[in-house]
Amino acid sequence: MIECSWCNLNEEDRQYLLFDSEYWFVFLADEQDYVGRSILVLKRHCGSIAELTEDEWKELRYLIKHLETCLKITLGADFCNWSCLMNSFFKDSVPNPHVHIHVRPRYRNSLVINGNIYNDNEFGHHYALKKKEQIKEQDRKMVYQTMKSWLNSQI
Amino acid sequence: MIECSWCNLNEEDRQYLLFDSEYWFVFLADEQDYVGRSILVLKRHCGSIAELTEDEWKELRYLIKHLETCLKITLGADFCNWSCLMNSFFKDSVPNPHVHIHVRPRYRNSLVINGNIYNDNEFGHHYALKKKEQIKEQDRKMVYQTMKSWLNSQI
Numbered sequence: 001m002i003e004c005s006w007c008n009l010n011e012e013d014r015q016y017l018l019f020d021s022e023y024w025f026v027f028l029a030d031e032q033d034y035v036g037r038s039i040l041v042l043k044r045h046c047g048s049i050a051e052l053t054e055d056e057w058k059e060l061r062y063l064i065k066h067l068e069t070c071l072k073i074t075l076g077a078d079f080c081n082w083s084c085l086m087n088s089f090f091k092d093s094v095p096n097p098h099v100h101i102h103v104r105p106r107y108r109n110s111l112v113i114n115g116n117i118y119n120d121n122e123f124g125h126h127y128a129l130k131k132k133e134q135i136k137e138q139d140r141k142m143v144y145q146t147m148k149s150w151l152n153s154q155i
Numbered sequence: 156m157i158e159c160s161w162c163n164l165n166e167e168d169r170q171y172l173l174f175d176s177e178y179w180f181v182f183l184a185d186e187q188d189y190v191g192r193s194i195l196v197l198k199r200h201c202g203s204i205a206e207l208t209e210d211e212w213k214e215l216r217y218l219i220k221h222l223e224t225c226l227k228i229t230l231g232a233d234f235c236n237w238s239c240l241m242n243s244f245f246k247d248s249v250p251n252p253h254v255h256i257h258v259r260p261r262y263r264n265s266l267v268i269n270g271n272i273y274n275d276n277e278f279g280h281h282y283a284l285k286k287k288e289q290i291k292e293q294d295r296k297m298v299y300q301t302m303k304s305w306l307n308s309q310i
Contacts, residue, residue, distance in 0.1 A: 048234060050223040057216045061207070068205040078245060079203060079252070083238035090233060090261065091279035097234070108245065124246035129281055 006098040007045050016144055019151045023056045024063055026151070028144050033131035034104040035111055035118050036075045036143055038067060042099040049084050049099055060101075066151065067103060074146050077105030081127055113139040161253040162200050171299055174306045178211045179218055181306070183299045188286035189259040190266055190273050191230045191298055193222060197254040204239050204254055215256075221306065222258060229301045232260030236282055268294040 005013075009025075018038060019026040029037040040063060042056060052060070064082065071077040081104040089097035104127050107120040116136050122128050135143070160168075164180075173193060174181040184192040195218060197211060207215070219237065226232040236259040244252035259282050262275040271291050277283050290298070 048223065049237060050220040052216065054216070057212070061209075061212045065205040068203065079241055079250075080205075081238070081240045081242070082204060083236070083240070085236045085238070085281065086234055087236070087261070087280055087282075090263065095234075106242070106245070125242055126240065126284055129284070 002092055002094075002096055004045055004096055004098050006041050006100065018144070018148045019063070019066075021059055021063060023059045026063065026067060028140075028147065029102070032135035032140055032143070033133065034081075034106065034120065034127060035113070035135060035139075036071050036077065036105045036147065038071075038103050038147075040067070040101040040103070046099050047095075047097045048086070049101075052099065064103075066154070070147055070150050070154075071103070071105040074150050075105060075111060075143070076107065076109070078108045078123075080105050113142055157247055157249075157251055159200055159251055159253050161196050161255065173299070173303050174218075174221075176214055176218060178214050181218065181222060183295075183302065184257070187290035187295055187298070188288065189236075189261065189275065189282065190268070190290060190294075191226050191232065191260040191302065193226075193258050193302075195222070195256040195258070201254050202250075202252040203241070204256075207254065219258075221309070225302055225305050225309075226258075226260040229305050230260060230266060230298070231262065231264070233263045233278075235260050268297055 016028040017025060018028055023043055025041045025043060027039050027041065029039050031037060046052065068080050071080060082101060084099065084101045086097045089095045106123055108123050111118040116139055118135070171183040172180060173183055178198055180196045180198060182194045182196065184194050186192060195215070201207065223235050226235060237256060239254065239256045241252045244250045261278055263278050266273040271294055273290070
């Protein structure tokens with residue numbers, strides 16, 4: 001069985017930690033194909049959302065609300081796509097899945113950061129699986145700081 | 156604003172109703188690109204999962220567990236992809252979204268129904284957005300009856 005990378009986060013993995021709650025971490029995703037894209041990672045090793053405890057599930061509801069509000073207020077998202085897929089783990093013959101949830105904010109209008117324009121060309125449709133556009137590094141840092149600051153000031 | 160089709164279900168829409176709980180309907184999806192694919196539809200008109208009430212959220216946890224167990228036991232699914240996207244509603248200039256959640260069971264091995272073989276060729280990867288294979292009508296009915304019977308006998 002392959003060691004779980006979510007259970008062995010190093011300092012580099014944590015550099016884009018947005019929010020740290022009792023049962024979950026929220027990270028800004030490496031992939032910023034949809035600006036503000038984030039991942040909620042359960043702190044405990046658990047294989048599926050069907051196995052979450054009542055307290056983990058309760059806190060997840062709060063975090064979805066908190067993060068969706070953040071993405072709407074700080075970046076102007078119109079709504080969010082939420083998904084819990086876990087596909088990659090099942091490439092292994094002995095899968096060792098760890099619950100994590102993807103959130104992709106979706107934008108009807110262009111998003112402008114430091115003068116750079118980002119468009120959600122698939123708005124109203126399924127997110128693209130292989131979107132080529134990449135965010136500028138300074139814009140990623142600004143998105144991270146803005147979201148982190150909002151998420152941690154509204155508790 | 157366009158009238159909500161989930162709030163105005165007719166008899167034909169309900170023909171594949173699998174399970175009816177206090178706050179949610181569970182339907183076998185029209186698209187059976189992943190055999191057993193289902194949809195959880197909130198009974199109340201509500202625009203995002205961030206706005207679910209505590210009771211709706213609590214029941215959703217139970218339904219996810221119930222449905223995932225059903226898909227594993229009755230069809231042999233290895234795990235499930237869960238998603239709440241809501242994209243289509245946002246094609247309209249005045250969106251009128253209604254919370255619904257997709258579940259796609261995923262299969263490492265072939266699934267055989269009435270002698271017909273169904274393969275999840277993307278196992279370990281993101282679900283295909285436009286999968287061509289379609290289920291045979293008699294197999295759809297068998298899947299529906301088997302799942303419905305299991306879901307309603309285990310309460």
